[in-house]
Amino acid sequence: MGLVFLDVVDFTQWTESNGDHAAVDLLDDLERSVLREIRIGKGKIIKRLGDGFFLAFPTASQAIRASLEMNRSILSSLEPRGLSARISVHTGRPVIWSDDIIGHDVNVTSRLLDNCPAGTIVVSEAAKTLAERRLRTVGFKFLGTVRLRGVERPCLLYAAKRVRRGKNRIPA
DSSP: OEEEEEEEETHHHHHHHHOHHHHHHHHHHHHHHHHHHHHHTTOEEEEEOSSEEEEEESSHHHHHHHHHHHHHHHHHHHGGGTOEEEEEEEEOOOEEETTEEESHHHHHHHHHGGGOOTTOEEEEHHHHHHHGGGOTTEEEEEEEEEOOTTOSSOEEEEEEEEOOTTOOBOOO
16 A cells, blocks of 8 residues: 655745635645545545645555655645645555554654655655556655654655656666
């Protein structure tokens, strides 16, 4: 299963400056973009998280592809407002509990956002390894090894970006 967290960067400060009604308008625009892309990628919104979303997809490749499209799509709503998003992608076998998904892999995906620069889609090595053969127009740039809060093992992080057909790497 591909797991995705999406977060709007600096949303709290933006809402303080622009007001709650503007925030609701922004979130409506954001949700429309997210819903369009998850339908295409056969994903599902697991939770709305104020200024973000927790999403699940059948595979890591679908999660990465949808994340790239969501990022492109939501920029038209965020950039004119001086905002950006950050997205994390991981994979695993979480536990379905009622209408929620829980477990270690969900925690890892969430913690990846702590190491995600604005405007970036970070992908764990596990998700990259499972997906890269299916994603010929996606390149992965190694960002480094990080320690995630509450997670014993270090995590190798990559940035995912669209590349021209035929290329499978982003130059360092």
